[in-house]
Every structure is written in structure tokens, then in C-alpha cells.
Amino acid sequence: MERVYNFSAGPAMLPEAVLEEAARELVNYKGTGMSVMEMSHRSSSYDQIHQDTQDLLRELMNIPDHYEILFLQGGASTQFAMVPLNLMTQHGKADYILTGNWAKKAYDEAVRYGDVAIAASSKDANFTYIPNMAEVTFRDEIDYVHICSNNTIYGTRFRPDNLPQTGDVPLVADMSSNILSEVYDVNDFGLIYAGAQKNMGPAGLTVVIIDKALIQEPQPSTPTMLTYKTHADKNSLYNTPPTYTIYMTKLVLEWLKDLGGIEAMAKINQEKADLLYDFIDQSDFYRSAVTAKDDRSLMNIPFLTPNGDLDAQFVKEAAINGLHTLKGHRNVGGLRASIYNAMPIEGVQALVNFMDTFEKNHR
Numbered sequence: 033m034e035r036v037y038n039f040s041a042g043p044a045m046l047p048e049a050v051l052e053e054a055a056r057e058l059v060n061y062k063g064t065g066m067s068v069m070e071m072s073h074r075s076s077s078y079d080q081i082h083q084d085t086q087d088l089l090r091e092l093m094n095i096p097d098h099y100e101i102l103f104l105q106g107g108a109s110t111q112f113a114m115v116p117l118n119l120m121t122q123h124g125k126a127d128y129i130l131t132g133n134w135a136k137k138a139y140d141e142a143v144r145y146g147d148v149a150i151a152a153s154s155k156d157a158n159f160t161y162i163p164n165m166a167e168v169t170f171r172d173e174i175d176y177v178h179i180c181s182n183n184t185i186y187g188t189r190f191r192p193d194n195l196p197q198t199g200d201v202p203l204v205a206d207m208s209s210n211i212l213s214e215v216y217d218v219n220d221f222g223l224i225y226a227g228a229q230k231n232m233g234p235a236g237l238t239v240v241i242i243d244k245a246l247i248q249e250p251q252p253s254t255p256t257m258l259t260y261k262t263h264a265d266k267n268s269l270y271n272t273p274p275t276y277t278i279y280m281t282k283l284v285l286e287w288l289k290d291l292g293g294i295e296a297m298a299k300i301n302q303e304k305a306d307l308l309y310d311f312i313d314q315s316d317f318y319r320s321a322v323t324a325k326d327d328r329s330l331m332n333i334p335f336l337t338p339n340g341d342l343d344a345q346f347v348k349e350a351a352i353n354g355l356h357t358l359k360g361h362r363n364v365g366g367l368r369a370s371i372y373n374a375m376p377i378e379g380v381q382a383l384v385n386f387m388d389t390f391e392k393n394h395r
């Protein structure tokens with residue numbers, strides 16, 4: 033079978049050029065006589081990969097020197113606990129904004145470690161919009177505010193101009209599904225975390241970008257491995273890091289840099305998203321699951337046909353046409369196209385063409 037357009041929410045498509053480069057280097061990496069997978073994480077060859085990946089991320093995201101970049105494991109889900117354990121230490125309080133499933137999971141975990149409140153929520157409308165942050169206020173004496181910047185399941189995102197105004201209070205963001213997709217100013221955040229498997233590389237790596245001022249003594253009994261300081265002190269080499277995933281992430285970051293960086297990527301992502309949203313909006317057969325147009329995600333686009341039977345039929349016929357993994361999340365139903373950085377515009381065009389044909393055949 034030829035390669036297909038894979039609209040999976042994650043793990044997701046990787047740039048084909050990256051896969052090909054990895055294949056070339058798979059067995060014998062740059063004349064070392066071994067695969068990156070077989071290399072000691074203490075070797076100089078691996079150390080170069082580790083350093084280059086950090087440097088590239090710092091350059092692409094314009095990360096100031098007073099932020100540490102950590103390469104951890106356990107997925108974004110482990111950060112749901114690690115954030116409160118390490119940051120909820122001065123006042124034992126934090127405010128969360130609930131805009132979807134992952135935000136709720138982060139909140140549910142944080143509740144176990146302190147006094148946690150919901151500052152704003154869009155649950156009243158099944159998470160189809162992002163509350164206007166200009167109207168949101170926070171409690172006094174909180175350690176941080178938490179958001180999920182892109183809601184993978186519901187298909188909404190915090191525009192960079194609609195971030196919570198937290199003043200001196202650190203803003204923490206789960207950026208798993210839109211890191212590197214458009215320009216956010218890292219200075220607006222105290223901590224950013226993201227699982228790699230949506231927009232950075234294969235599964236297995238969690239990137240944490242943390243203001244060094246927030247690397248402090250965690251709550252008592254916090255496991256060593258769940259302490260940011262452990263990893264920061266050892267440049268994320270306290271124990272064996274996910275070396276091969278870090279190597280793959282380096283290749284993806286090089287690909288992104290060659291393409292012109294995040295600004296250039298954002299332009300392409302906007303074009304891709306416009307192509308799909310414009311088609312959905314002009315159609316009276318399909319409808320978008322997200323009503324607030326300004327809050328629509330550029331990465332995850334949930335939409336519906338007139339009924340569940342047609343949704344199922346759509347998924348089946350699309351796959352036959354080389355368009356894979358379009359079934360919507362069970363919370364929203366319908367269909368979902370995840371069009372992360374690695375999805376070429378040709379893939380989105382192919383999807384729109386298929387949607388047009390499907391509509392004509394089934395209306």
C-alpha cells in the first residue's frame with residue numbers, strides 16, 4: 033500500500049522527509065557503526081543529538097535563557113500531577129480553566145494536591161468555545177493558572193491574543209496538540225508542556241519548558257522522578273531519556289526550521305485550516321462542531337454529516353480513498369480531521385475533494 037493521508041489525533045503523521053532520513057540513518061548513524069537506538073545516552077554522539085534538539089527548540093520557539101527545556105517521559109498525563117506537585121507549593125492553591133477533556137483531566141489530578149478552583153469553563157455549551165479571557169478573574173494568592181491551549185477533542189484553541197491575564201501569577205499550558213503550530217510568546221507562560229506525538233515526533237517524549245524561577249522544592253513525598261529539579265540539575269540525563277524519540281524530534285525540528293520556522297508553518301496551517309473550514313461552512317450537508325469561529329483549532333477539526341450512519345459511511349469510504357483515521361472522538365461524535373504540521377496541504381485538498389464527492393453521492 034502507498035502512504036496514506038493519516039488524520040489521526042495522535043500519534044500522528046510525521047513529515048515523509050523525516051522518516052526517510054531516519055531510515056537512511058537507522059542502522060548506522062553517521063558512521064558511528066550503530067543505531068541511535070543502540071547508543072549509550074552518555075556517549076558523545078548521543079550528547080550532540082540531545083543538545084542539538086534543545087538548541088533547535090529554543091531557537092524555533094524563541095525560548096529565553098531563563099527557561100529550562102526538559103525532556104521527560106510519562107506523557108502529558110504525568111504532567112497533570114507533576115505541575116501541582118512542583119508548583120503548588122507557596123500557597124497550595126491554583127486556578128484552572130476548563131475548555132475540554134484534557135483540561136478536565138488536568139484539573140481532576142490537581143485537586144488531589146491542593147486547593148484548586150475552576151476560574152472559567154465552557155462546559156455549559158459542550159466545550160464549543162473558549163471563554164473570553166478579558167472577563168476572567170482569579171483568586172488571590174494562587175500558585176499558578178492552568179489552561180489547555182488547544183482542545184484536541186473539541187477542536188477549539190486559545191488564540192495567542194486571548195490568553196488569561198494572570199499578572200505575576202505563572203500561566204501553565206498543556207500545548208500537546210498545538211505546540212510549534214503558531215507563534216505564542218513563551219514569556220507569557222511560566223511553564224509549557226507537551227507530549228511529542230502530535231506535533232513534534234513519535235510517542236515517548238514529553239517536553240517541558242519551565243521558567244527557572246519555578247524550579248523549586250516540590251511538595252513533601254514527591255517522587256524523585258516527578259521533581260523538575262531532578263531533571264533540570266542533570267540536563268534531562270538523570271536517568272535514560274527516550275533517546276530515539278529525541279533524535280526523531282530533532283529531525284522534525286530541522287525540517288521545521290528548513291521550512292522557515294513557526295511563522296512560516298503558521299501561515300501554512302492557517303491555509304490548511306481555512307481550506308477545510310471554508311468548505312464545511314459553505315456546505316449545508318456538513319457542519320462544524322465548533323460554533324465560535326474565532327476559537328477554532330488549526331490542528332483538530334471536528335465536523336458532522338447529517339447523521340451517524342452517514343458519519344460511519346464517510347469513515348469507511350474515506351479510508352478506501354487513502355484518507356485515514358477520520359472518526360470523531362466519542363465525546364463529540366461525527367468526524368475529526370487532525371491536520372498537524374506534518375499534514376501537507378495536498379492531504380487537506382484531497383479530503384475536501386472527497387467530502388465534495390461524498391456530499392453529492394449521499395445528499
Ligand SMILES: *Cc1c(COP(=O)(O)O)cnc(C)c1O
Pocket residue numbers: 042106107108109110134180182183184206207208209227230
Ligand atoms: C493527547 C493529549 C494529552 C495526553 O497525552 P499523553 O501523552 O497520552 O499523556 C494531553 N493533553 C492534550 C491536549 C492532548 O492532546
